Amino acid sequence: MSKASTSTTSKISSFVLMIIFVTLALSLTALILALYAFPQNPEAAGYLLLIGFLGVGLSTYVLLQTRRRILRLRIEATSITTTIECKKCGFKSLREFQRGDYIFKEVEPCQKCNDKMLITAIFREIKGKRKEGFPS
Amino acid sequence: MDTLTVINILQSEILQWPGGDAFSQILSILFYAIFIVFIFYGQRIQMYVMLREVEGSLHKLKYIKDEGRKTTIETIKEIGKPQTDPTTRVDRFLEYFTLLPQSLDPAGVVWKLEHILDIRDARFKDEVKLMAPATDETQTNNLENTLEAAMALNYIYKIIRHFYLLGKKTLSLYIIMQIQMILPLVMREAEAYASALKAFAYGQPIGDGAGALVGAKLMYGHEKRKVPKDCVVSTVPIEGRTAYVVKAEGPGGNVGKTGDAIKTIIEENEGKIAMIIMIDAAMKLEGEEVGELAEGVGAAVGGPGVDQFKIEESILKYRIPINAVIIKEDIGDAVSPMRKEIFDAADMAIERIKQVVLEKTKEGDKLIIAGIGNTIGIGQ
CATH class of the missing domain: 2.20.28 (Rubrerythrin, domain 2)
Known part of the structure; x- marks a missing residue:
């Protein structure tokens, strides 16, 4: 009785999850590339660093938002x-x-x-x- | 001026912008592009943002409605022991409607309304009995309340969905705006009904039962008798006076017809009632504390107004003064399991009643104390 109930509506869409993780992977790649590019071309490394941080930030934010929505979709059972x-x-x-x-x-x-x-x-x-x- | 000249002028203008490097130029163009897009499509973007917000709430409403339906069906199966699957019957019940009487000529509309509500109540009880044949009277009342909460959730969902789809179809900002503006209040009400549904399914006392709890506490240990309709009355000595304490008959989900009960007691005593005190849960304003007490005059009884009308008619006939003590709570507290603050307020309300009795009546007087509200989970 004290268990909070869930339903199928509370599941995250696998398509959304895929996009989030692809963005995250690309952003991390950009960050690694930035590290390699820094000695030869600091300007390009700067851009890659910017893109990488933006990507990581954005995908983490979207993931957290989706999780928050799931939490909001639970009917809290009180004791x-x-x-x-x-x-x-x-x-x-x-x-x-x-x-x-x-x-x-x-x-x-x-x-x-x-x-x-x-x-x-x-x-x-x-x-x-x-x-x-x-x-x- | 030919096209080439225009491009050349534009190029030279762009190169003269502050921070003349390529990155700054791209940012500037982007900024102007966004600015122009917002000038022409700002309202449409705002509309899509609103639609998205309504859509999110609609998902939540659908989830709440589905959970309510599921809980109702599970409860019926668990306590009603039906021979067949009640799902179809529950789904049909959720679409049930009541047409209120025509009030173009308002004379006698209260009696018409009462008749319609009686038919509705009888029909609901019959349906519950068919769905759950193994239930006793208390469980039938609780199931009836559970189904009513599920019905309310279904209705709220359908109304919001209607306006959402209508807004999407017509792309009218005003239709979408209307629904988006009242959405926080609608969601609050839906969440309240969702917790009410659980409380009704388990037979737990709800906040609205604060008045009934006061009545039950006053009449506990005294002899009770039934009065029409679905109410009980006890004769309780209070501070040297004789009090007829009335409440709806519990512990099943029931509000009773307190209007009829009070009228019966007044007629039994040939109108020789010194005072009536009514105790009910009432809406609190934001900022007020849950369980706060307030005192006033008038018939404190909610519902469609039939009971209030009957009480007012009876007291007018014999010129009986009527006082009210209210216990404040919000809509969420009123229909969800009773909060401790509301439970504790019942004892404070009894003290307040005794104070009113001492101040406004003489020793030996007869008075009526009516505890109003849904008596689910409250015996007597």
Whole structure:
């Protein structure tokens, strides 16, 4: 239940991947060529260096963007907590929500006093408060 | 002036540009070319950028819609134990529509609307029973809510797709612009419905149930009886007064007809009700805290307006004062599993109700406290 679901839409197209990797390979080649060309022709080496860095930067950016899109296409499943309390002795326990749980449902007997326990709360907690960005 | 002369002039002009080397000249020409292209095709480029943005969101909407459909079918198979594959029936259900009554002559439109909504509700329940024969009443209600969320996602996707394709077909900037501008809000709503669908499928309490939770907490441990329609009421002593606490019957996904329930209790007491207090979840504005309480007057009940109308009619007949306590949350919180802040706000709302009761009523008075909202995952 806590697993984030994925689908076929979240896969990266193999054609796009191929273009990215070809660009990356060509850019790296340009960088290597620049190293070799530097002693004989520094001007050409400069151009090759520029092309190489631009290519590496561009392909890395596109790859990261595609990955970010996949991450955005996931529906985040949140963790839901069920609180169970014993009304007699006050014993309290927390567990992950299970199908069939509802607030004020009587569940298994108390570990301490063997009296019936009650689900008193079901909620989700959001870790890390978002900043509103404007004073109240 | 012949062509050769023009080329010669252009060549000499180019060579006079600052940074006269070949690389700078190419950059300058490129800059001018881009400038000219933007003058003539700027709007079209802007339109393609917008279309691309809408297309990206449409992909996400399709994914959310497909996931919703898949979850719904899986839930039906899991708890409904159908004899046949429910996929075709679910797909047919997702296209279900409701035509609202004609309001050219508005007199009596509320009753017509109520009738249409009753038919819709009965039809939905029948469909769920056919799809999932092994379900009890609670599960039927939860499945009905799940299907409604899947239906909403399907509808949102179709509307956005319609405008996207229409914009692409007509290449009208204004059609594309309209949809691109409201897209962030639409996506927010779709994401809210996606998490609602999961909550409904598992029977988890949602933020909208904040009012119902207050009602449940007040009536817990007291005798309950059913009141029309799909509601329960308990007689609870509060600060020396007699309170009729009303909420929709849980723990299945149900909002009940609180308008009918309140009207029944008022009639049972021949109108001798000192005050009505309604508790409901309400939309917060950006910048406000989730679970913040606010107090006011009026019938705090959402939906298509039938219940609000009925409550207002009943209180007007006997001149009963009505107060409201609202628990603030946004659309995402309202339909997704209940946040801890909202859960904690229920206790604060009870304190606020007691304060109102002490301030506005006398000892021995009778009052109605109505906890409004979807009672999914909340018993009584």
